[in-house]
Amino acid sequence: MEGLLPLRPRPYEGELLSSWVQRLAHANMQRLSYLTLLLTGDHDIWSHDPDRHLRPTFGQALSRATGTPLETIHSLTLGAVAGRVVPALPQQAPVRWIMPLYRRGYRRMKPGAAYCPACLAGAQAHVARHWRMSFATSCLKHGLRLLDCCPACAAPFAPLRNDLGRGQDWSLQMELPFAFCPDCGEDLRGAATMPADQGELALQQRLADAVDTGTMVWSGIGTVPSLEGFDVLHQLLTLILGRDAQGFLSTSCGLPGPVGRNERPNRSFEDYGLEDRRTLLAQMDWLISDWPAHLGLLCRSLKLTRRPLMVNFLCPPTWYDAVAETFSQANGRRRYVSPPLADHGAPDEFDRQAQQAPSASERRRWAILAAYARMPDTRAVCEALGVRAELVRQTVRRYNERGFEGVIDARRGSIVEKRRMLTQEQGVELQETLRRQPMSNAELADWIALRAGRRPDATTLWMYRRGVASHSLEGRRA
Ligand SMILES: [Zn+2]
Numbered sequence: 522m523e524g525l526l527p528l529r530p531r532p533y534e535g536e537l538l539s540s541w542v543q544r545l546a547h548a549n550m551q552r553l554s555y556l557t558l559l560l561t562g563d564h565d566i567w568s569h570d571p572d573r574h575l576r577p578t579f580g581q582a583l584s585r586a587t588g589t590p591l592e593t594i595h596s597l598t599l600g601a602v603a604g605r606v607v608p609a610l611p612q613q614a615p616v617r618w619i620m621p622l623y624r625r626g627y628r629r630m631k632p633g634a635a636y637c638p639a640c641l642a643g644a645q646a647h648v649a650r651h652w653r654m655s656f657a658t659s660c661l662k663h664g665l666r667l668l669d670c671c672p673a674c675a676a677p678f679a680p681l682r683n684d685l686g687r688g689q690d691w692s693l694q695m696e697l698p699f700a701f702c703p704d705c706g707e708d709l710r711g712a713a714t715m716p717a718d719q720g721e722l723a724l725q726q727r728l729a730d731a732v733d734t735g736t737m738v739w740s741g742i743g744t745v746p747s748l749e750g751f752d753v754l755h756q757l758l759t760l761i762l763g764r765d766a767q768g769f770l771s772t773s774c775g776l777p778g779p780v781g782r783n784e785r786p787n788r789s790f791e792d793y794g795l796e797d798r799r800t801l802l803a804q805m806d807w808l809i810s811d812w813p814a815h816l817g818l819l820c821r822s823l824k825l826t827r828r829p830l831m832v833n834f835l836c837p838p839t840w841y842d843a844v845a846e847t848f849s850q851a852n853g854r855r856r857y858v859s860p861p862l863a864d865h866g867a868p869d870e871f872d873r874q875a876q877q878a879p880s881a882s883e884r885r886r887w888a889i890l891a892a893y894a895r896m897p898d899t900r901a902v903c904e905a906l907g908v909r910a911e912l913v914r915q916t917v918r919r920y921n922e923r924g925f926e927g928v929i930d931a932r933r934g935s936i937v938e939k940r941r942m943l944t945q946e947q948g949v950e951l952q953e954t955l956r957r958q959p960m961s962n963a964e965l966a967d968w969i970a971l972r973a974g975r976r977p978d979a980t981t982l983w984m985y986r987r988g989v990a991s992h993s994l995e996g997r998r999a
């Protein structure tokens with residue numbers, strides 16, 4: 522379609538992209554699916570999650586049809602929290618702090634997004650981007666607990682479903698579709714909910730401020746970059762999901778935990794329902810208050826060492842690492858071991874390699890070696906470069922064992938590089954193709970072999986099917 526839509530309501534502050542598009546369709550008396558087909562020529566815009574990954578063609582078409590800058594459109598997607606809440610937003614793999622939609626076709630198998638009945642009843646009714654975050658449990662505007670399903674039939678909150686699938690057509694309804702249960706038609710504005718307590722609201726405010734400002738208030742420290750704060754909070758949530766920690770928090774601290782049993786071996790905070798997440802956040806809030814005294818109490822009571830505090834933590838900030846180190850069984854002895862640097866020739870090469878390194882992580886490894894060559898003292902290098910002792914130890918060890926090779930591909934996942942068979946563009950093309958039509962493993966292997974010249978092994982096939990970059994823990998959760 523060329524030209525502007527006749528009616529172009531503007532996005533509200535904090536509105537989710539799909540909510541705005543739904544308002545556009547409603548204002549122009551079009552079915553949602555018809556409007557997006559008209560704009561993009563694409564039949565299956567809604568078979569994936571445009572709030573999470575906005576296809577460039579869809580973004581540009583919306584911008585042209587409404588005269589809204591592309592930046593504004595991007596700010597309505599979940600991509601807007603990347604860099605503040607999560608480092609990046611992969612297209613499909615589960616990601617911390619963002620609720621999955623548990624979709625099967627247009628249906629929802631479990632509640633994902635939350636809502637506030639009072640917000641839906643307000644003057645500028647819309648679906649808030651915030652309601653997709655797993656830490657959102659109450660509404661700061663109304664001081665009410667959020668809900669995530671229909672009070673009458675328990676169907677998950679999914680306003681898009683009012684105008685998608687099942688031959689429904691919302692375009693001639695008087696009211697916007699947000700406040701109605703897609704399964705039974707119940708008016709969600711009347712759903713009964715309870716006021717949130719003060720502690721819960723204070724935490725919600727702190728987290729919302731961290732999303733907005735990029736810095737998070739942290740007791741005992743002042744402020745930390747919000748990405749670091751959210752990383753540590755999620756790590757602590759994983760820590761308290763364990764049975765022992767739950768026992769301690771509910772019995773000794775009077776903080777009851779989740780009611781629903783969750784038997785998934787790799788379970789994460791996002792696997793829990795809204796009510797369980799509320800109790801987990803209250804436990805977490807206690808754990809980080811009076812930092813790090815309460816954490817110390819928990820660790821001493823359960824005899825936890827550094828390991829569970831750091832497990833699977835890819836980039837722990839130095840302030841957290843320092844706290845975790847106090848629980849190290851080595852009592853600081855192991856931390857500052859400074860082995861001699863092996864002589865692989867040309868130690869003055871380190872600085873030059875650091876300048877030429879293709880990635881920030883490789884640059885950092887060369888810088889560590891350069892500093893270590895000048896002063897072979899782990900502690901001094903840690904302090905001079907602001908890096909973790911473990912990274913210094915690891916870099917020195919790899920250099921000693923494998924020389925320059927060991928520094929260049931220090932990632933254990935170096936096999937992943939070899940397993941990558943498609944170019945980035947081909948990877949994107951494959952994901953698009955997979956979304957359009959399901960493929961068997963054999964068909965998928967043929968598709969890859971046609972482009973790469975050889976057939977992928979089972980792991981590589983798995984990675985491409987899921988659209989993840991590695992066979993890592995986060996990838997496996999997909
Ligand atoms: Zn509200």
Ligand SMILES: [Zn+2]
Pocket residue numbers: 671672673674675676702703704705706707
């Ligand atoms: Zn219902």
